[in-house]
Amino acid sequence: MSHSLGRTRWKRFAVIMVPGMAVATTLGIGIAKGALAASFFVSGQRFQLSVDSLVGHGMSAYSTIDVTRNGVRIPVEVTGLRYALIRGLCESVVTEVPFLGPYTLRLTGADRVRRAEARDIFIDATSITARQQNSHGLNIGVAxxxxxxxxxxxxxxxxxxxxxNGVAQQASTVFLADARWQAVAVTAVTLDVPDIRVRLRAGHHECF
Incomplete structure (x- = not known):
């Protein structure tokens, strides 16, 4: 019984980690697929996303509900940006591995000379914090x-x-410093991340 359970959990671990590696590789060379903007079921597992700084043009923020394959509904706040320049990008997810404990898959990039560039990016998050936000052309309360x-x-x-008719906000430009998201999904038409590094380590090594 325990051997079967271990095999099942290892398969689950592979399902989470291997696609993550593939995504990381793809981000390194940039992607341009309009299909990414389509609706999909989320896994429901939270992951961390952080940036040292972000300069965005055409910002939106609104609430909706993401759904897992099992029908679990997750209320999220969506941050949308038509175009963004990002410095110090980090993404991390922790998974429990049977007999070995927690493992962290961590992706970092754009922390040297070049900044990451994103077009039509959407971050579905359950919590958002930032040390500072500066907005230009801000509208709060727009439908x-x-x-x-x-x-x-x-x-x-x-x-x-x-x-x-729900309450949303928008801005012509936005600047975020030390922004952190507890996210369940990120989609983008294009995301180009230079100097990308992916590391799988035992223990907890999250972005924040």
Whole structure:
């Protein structure tokens, strides 16, 4: 019985980690697939995403609900950016491995000369913090269905959980310093990350 359970958990570990490695490799050379903006089931596992600094053009923020394959609903706050320049990018996820304990998959990049570039990026998060935020052309209280300065994920716009009359905010430009997201999903039409590094280590080695 225990041997079978161990095999099952190892398969689960591989499902989480191996695609993560593939995604990391893809991010290193940049991606441009409009299909990324489509709706999908989330795994439900939280991961950490942080940036030392972010300069964004065309920002939106609105609430919706992500859904797992098992039908679990996760309320999220979506940060959308038409274009962003990012310094000091970090993403991490921790998985429990049977008999070995926790392992952390951590991806870092854009912490040297070149900055990461993203187009039409959406971060679905359960919590957001930042040491500082500066906004230009800010509108708070705009209806989510009337956002014009920042984007709405097409997958969200056509979701039954998207309220076009819900409270949202937008800005022409935004600057974030030491921003941190506890996220369940990130999608982007294009994300180009220079100097990327991926490391799998025993223990907890999260971004923050």
């Amino acid at each position: 989510a269905g009337a956002l014009t300065k920042g984007p709405v994920n097409p997958g969200d716009r056509h979701s039954r959980f998207f309220d076009p």
